[in-house]
Amino acid sequence: MKAVLLDEFGGADVLRIGEAERPTPGQGQVLVEVAATSVNRPDLVQREGKYPPPKGDSDILGLEVAGTVRELGPGVNRWSVGDRVMGLVGGGGYAEYAVAYADHLLRIPESLSFEEAACICEAYITAYLNVFLLGGLEDGDTVLLHGGGGGVNTAAIQLCKALTPNAKALVTASPGKRERVAALGAALVIDYRTQDFAAEVKRFTDGRGVAVILDHIGAAYLASNMKSLAVGGRLVVIGVTSGIEAQLNLGLMMVKRQRIIGSVLRSRPVPEKSAIVAEFADQVLPLLAERKIVPLIHKVYALEDAAQAHREMEASAHFGKIVLALS
Ligand SMILES: NC(=O)c1ccc[n+]([C@@H]2O[C@H](COP(=O)([O-])OP(=O)(O)OC[C@H]3O[C@@H](n4cnc5c(N)ncnc54)[C@H](OP(=O)(O)O)[C@@H]3O)[C@@H](O)[C@H]2O)c1
Missing domain, CATH: 3.40.50.720 (NAD(P)-binding Rossmann-like Domain)
Structure with missing residues (x-):
């Protein structure tokens, strides 16, 4: 699969598009075909080698995904292949496919595009x-x-x-x-x-x-x-x-x-994150579905232009979220 890779830690120039092995969903996980992800400030810190992914998570950058469920791992029955979902991942968002825990995903309301959904979770x-x-x-x-x-x-x-x-x-x-x-x-x-x-x-x-x-x-x-x-x-x-x-x-x-x-979100135990996601689904998702809260997209880049997107965040001229979209 296509993914943003880095051979060494450093500035935005270390990011390059390449091929990585498609991940396989484990117990309680699903495989998501990523339509969009977004750049979060911690991605820049990880790129510099100062924020490693939690043990067991992908070392590809990217803390969230919006896309379509393509495969269910063992023990997953709350999602079906074809569902539109958004969610938190411990890593791996900057790629064509990512695995996420079933309970770290939310159904994308019909009123939201994949690009908007990619701005929500992190x-x-x-x-x-x-x-x-x-x-x-x-x-x-x-x-x-x-x-x-x-x-x-x-x-x-x-x-x-x-x-x-x-x-x-x-x-x-x-x-x-x-x-x-x-x-x-x-x-x-x-x-x-x-x-x-x-x-x-x-x-x-x-x-x-x-x-x-x-x-x-x-x-x-x-x-x-x-x-x-x-x-x-x-x-x-x-x-x-x-x-x-x-x-x-x-x-x-x-x-x-x-x-x-x-407080950190990323390295919390899976069940703790699940509880937080469930609470968010109850209290906030309806407001997003009704567009009472509308995600603020500063700019959408192609995944291939991840380095440019990182430079834009480093310049700090953005207002809201910088999105990476997969074609
Ligand atoms: N612990 C967690 O679970 C968690 C999760 C996600 C993010 N984070 C952290 O949260 C922070 C924000 O992340 P983000 O993705 O929202 O990044 P972001 O979009 O780059 O936002 C950071 C904002 O801080 C402003 N800023 C810079 N220096 C400042 C200062 N001295 N005083 C006040 N504002 C200042 C920047 O704009 P100007 O330069 O224009 O002021 C920018 O608007 C990062 O430090 C990130 O690591 C933590």
Whole structure:
């Protein structure tokens, strides 16, 4: 089968289209003929050799697929050959065929194209898991989201608006994305390059701080994140782009009864991921089917142009998701 391969780790240039062996679905898995996948920031980190796939998963890049079920592995009875599905994979999305656990797949609503479906699982499930299931955001709360133009955080803004219409999303963004972030539903957009986000959060919340923060910046933002968090607030860390070591005032954290939660989706045990996918199917899939939430496609590339798609994400001019489509 056709797949995006790399002979060594490095920049986008290491990606090349080639031939790989078609995978065989194991117990509880199905084979999906991939119509589209999308680029997620962790793919770039894996390409650089800093984010290996979990044991047993494909080492081909790609954390999600949208396509058609072509074969059922042993023990699978919830899908039929020919079903249109989208889902999470531990790896292998950048290929003509991928295997996925049956319970990590969702039926694609008729109202969604394969390209749109390819934008949903990694970004929206990550946002849903961390803001709602772990962060515990409730209607009327205030949440701080960092990087409002990215895949996960455009999804998070949309989910806040749809699931908790009275919650207020305060969102950091670079200047060129401010207007689009505001149009998506942010109550306040903070230019993280020129403004002190902790001061802006303090002003907006009259000193109370926010109930939940979704952070992927890590070390450089820890102190300002803790300043921005309300008494009893939850800081959910899903990325560490600025570094992994930072100082924390434990006393203040204790007195303010705050929680810091680290979270990854990819390496969770299969049954845990299944439970998260099932919860997402109940709570969010109907909103996507009704197009109350519409995935934001920045651009669609052919799978053959994966290197160009990675360069586009590295330039960080995208708003929403970058899709790879198979012809
Ligand atoms: N733990 C998990 O389970 C999990 C799952 C998926 C993704 N992630 C992580 O989540 C993050 C986002 O992934 P993604 O696929 O959505 O990537 P993405 O589309 O590239 O989004 C990242 C966003 O962050 C913005 N940004 C960069 N530097 C910033 C800063 N200092 N302050 C605020 N915003 C900044 C970028 O835009 P500007 O440069 O224009 O600001 C961009 O909009 C990545 O770190 C990824 O590894 C974690």
